[in-house]
Amino acid sequence: MYRSILQMISKLFVVLCCLLGVVLAVEKYSDKYDNVDYKMILENERLLLGYSDCLLDKGKCTAEGKAIKENIQEALENGCERCTDRQKQGIKDVISYVIKHYPALWKEITDKYDPEGIWRKKYENFAKEEGIAIP
Template sequence: MTIRNIEMMQLKFFFLLCCAAVALAQDKYTGKYDNIDLDEILQNRRLLLGYSNCVLDKGPCNAEGKELRSHLEEAINDGCSKCTDAQKKGANKVIDHLIKNELDIWREMTAKFDPDGNFRRKYEAEAVKRGIIIPEEGA
């Protein structure tokens, strides 16, 4: 094997690695907003309503809201498989908060994105494991 052949093989290998890295990077949602202060949003009803109205197509969206809305249904349906670790942790925090403090918003979102209740039951069961009490329907 000549040096030229070895160089060509290395170049091909490098190219394949680059392609694999791009493919893997596309398997996750952008981490651009992973450092957003969820506590600030959850503790400020005006901000929370702004985001929930955006997601529910009931109001305008800022850049973060548009990003969330564009991936929310897919994330719900595939168990957040493309979410970063920060996004999964944040999703649990938001779900817990909505169930405990904003049940009407939680129910409106689950009605829109999970009308059959398949994923709602899964997420609520996980919330119960974290100590969240789910009020009965009509409560």
């Protein structure tokens, strides 16, 4: 009798663990824009400033810009845990490039999305590790 109760409890435990795993599984952001050539955007000042104007509420947004704008706050706060691998690499490249080539823009974006400087330190430390001097 005890054996059957223990078997039932262990089966219930396994089922609960599986359900918990499903609930805790992190849903990724859409990969719809993963193939956007962000390096080309970074190298084209007009495009880069267009995207930054979108993020800073200074201009119109493309569909890609809207998607970034909708998710940027959460992505900053959770270390991009819902990002695809391509998105994570893109974000590292973009942050590095903007800090290095457009420090005033980096400040403006971080002032808007991280006014208390909570997340800025983390990303600036990343930049330093990548050999990027922050002014």
